[in-house]
Amino acid sequence: MINLTFRDKQLNILSQDKDQSNKTLFSFTKKVKNINPAFFYESNRPHYKGKSFFWKSPDDGLVLVGLGITRSFINNSAEERFGQLERVWKKQLGSAMIDNPFETPGTGPLLFGGFSFDPYSIKEELWQPFGDALFYLPKFMLTALNGDCFMTVNLLENKEHEEAARLHAEKEIEELISHPMNENEHHASSSLLYKEEHSVGEWLTSVRDVVNLIKETKVEKVVLSRKMRLVFSNPPAPEEVLQNLNSQQPNSFIFAIESGERCFVGASPERLVKKSGNTIFSASLAGSIGRNKDPEEDLKLGQTLITDEKNLHEHALVVEMIKNALAPHCKSMEVPKHPELLKTPYIQHLYTPVKGTAKSSTSIFQLVEKLHPTPALGGVPTDKALELIREKEMMDRGLYAGPIGWTDFRGNGEFIVAIRSGLMKQDEAYLYAGCGLVADSNPEEELKETSMKFEPMLLAMEGTEE
Numbered sequence: 019m020i021n022l023t024f025r026d027k028q029l030n031i032l033s034q035d036k037d038q039s040n041k042t043l044f045s046f047t048k049k050v051k052n053i054n055p056a057f058f059y060e061s062n063r064p065h066y067k068g069k070s071f072f073w074k075s076p077d078d079g080l081v082l083v084g085l086g087i088t089r090s091f092i093n094n095s096a097e098e099r100f101g102q103l104e105r106v107w108k109k110q111l112g113s114a115m116i117d118n119p120f121e122t123p124g125t126g127p128l129l130f131g132g133f134s135f136d137p138y139s140i141k142e143e144l145w146q147p148f149g150d151a152l153f154y155l156p157k158f159m160l161t162a163l164n165g166d167c168f169m170t171v172n173l174l175e176n177k178e179h180e181e182a183a184r185l186h187a188e189k190e191i192e193e194l195i196s197h198p199m200n201e202n203e204h205h206a207s208s209s210l211l212y213k214e215e216h217s218v219g220e221w222l223t224s225v226r227d228v229v230n231l232i233k234e235t236k237v238e239k240v241v242l243s244r245k246m247r248l249v250f251s252n253p254p255a256p257e258e259v260l261q262n263l264n265s266q267q268p269n270s271f272i273f274a275i276e277s278g279e280r281c282f283v284g285a286s287p288e289r290l291v292k293k294s295g296n297t298i299f300s301a302s303l304a305g306s307i308g309r310n311k312d313p314e315e316d317l318k319l320g321q322t323l324i325t326d327e328k329n330l331h332e333h334a335l336v337v338e339m340i341k342n343a344l345a346p347h348c349k350s351m352e353v354p355k356h357p358e359l360l361k362t363p364y365i366q367h368l369y370t371p372v373k374g375t376a377k378s379s380t381s382i383f384q385l386v387e388k389l390h391p392t393p394a395l396g397g398v399p400t401d402k403a404l405e406l407i408r409e410k411e412m413m414d415r416g417l418y419a420g421p422i423g424w425t426d427f428r429g430n431g432e433f434i435v436a437i438r439s440g441l442m443k444q445d446e447a448y449l450y451a452g453c454g455l456v457a458d459s460n461p462e463e464e465l466k467e468t469s470m471k472f473e474p475m476l477l478a479m480e481g482t483e484e
């Protein structure tokens with residue numbers, strides 16, 4: 019048995035400064051001129067270091083850029099972290115004064131943030147600033163959708179100061195959107211000194227152990243991950259990494275969230291759940307193979323993947339779990355019988371989209387709680403897989419593979435699974451990659467699969483052109 023050290027076990031450390039508790043949330047949203055949100059982030063983020071976030075969905079093209087923090091919600095209690103956050107958020111909204119005439123999802127007061135993968139895993143200092151849930155109500159937020167841009171300002175103020183604060187914020191908006199947009203700015207290119215993969219030999223032994231256990235017991239699948247440390251002489255700025263991800267991975271969900279001097283950033287192809295009114299979307303993404311520059315060879319790889327028993331099994335377990343998790347919350351659900359291929363620039367996956375109509379009482383936090391972790395990140399059965407992950411990985415995944423995303427004051431929102439990601443910490447970065455182990459897994463092949471999954475983030479961090 020291993021000794022698990024738990025993070026602070028206090029039940030509720032959802033933060034709110036005492037002197038702010040009698041202040042009201044004033045939120046107003048206005049339409050602004052059309053601006054490129056990536057350039058907006060790039061130009062303004064340096065003034066809001068440690069207090070920014072970025073989100074882009076490839077699906078509807080929605081971009082959110084948060085600058086400054088009006089309130090942060092950090093939760094270090096393992097129990098009830100989803101429900102607790104939802105309660106505090108609803109309470110905040112209950113007394114809020116919201117001036118938002120726009121129906122556009124992702125405008126108005128909104129929470130953006132992420133949950134750690136496993137609150138019961140060992141804890142590393144590396145992830146400490148993110149706790150087991152870290153969410154921001156931003157001070158300024160740009161929402162870009164379908165060619166329209168909106169700025170939302172969230173202020174916690176005493177009623178008598180509201181008007182002056184609003185006038186001041188209006189001026190600040192003008193400045194934010196008039197900063198020169200850095201379209202042509204040339205970044206000093208970052209320089210990677212070295213990279214080290216964390217104990218590959220031990221990881222392979224763990225993979226063998228887990229595969230044997232899967233063969234011998236009722237455990238069907240376990241996702242084991244490993245990490246890589248990068249050391250830079252001149253580290254890239256988060257906005258550079260994001261710019262690279264934007265150009266290299268246009269079809270993935272791109273995200274970044276800062277806490278203090280650390281920034282968690284990535285480009286994930288995997289949605290956990292999206293809620294738009296009562297319509298919900300989820301997806302199973304599991305089962306992987308590489309890509310080939312030659313279109314014919316690439317097609318062959320895809321054919322191999324979509325007919326491969328091992329990968330189909332790895333995938334089907336995820337579909338099954340998602341169906342079971344969503345069923346009690348849905349009036350109806352559509353789940354295709356067979357997966358299709360989803361191709362990212364470096365990897366192709368088996369993909370099954372899931373669509374449903376939620377019962378009206380269902381919230382996005384409830385859905386996230388029910389779905390996380392799917393067997394694309396955890397395993398089957400979930401509890402046993404999590405125990406094995408704790409025992410065999412012996413590391414803190416932090417936000418890697420956890421749910422990250424947003425919800426607006428109307429209850430719309432989207433959470434993805436934060437894979438293909440890394441944590442930037444001064445002149446270091448830590449990248450994570452995992453793979454689904456089933457009875458037919460070959461440890462050497464799984465090692466190759468994780469190496470392939472490091473690739474996109476490595477390229478984005480190095481800034482290498484394709």
Ligand SMILES: C=C(O[C@H]1C=CC=C(C(=O)O)[C@@H]1O)C(=O)O
Nearest residue numbers: 304305306394437451452453454
């Ligand atoms: C755990 C990861 O990928 C998951 C998502 C898609 C395919 C997977 C696979 O084929 O093993 C993994 O389940 C990761 O990229 O770190």
Ligand SMILES: [Mg+2]
Nearest residue numbers: 305306453454
């Ligand atoms: Mg796999």
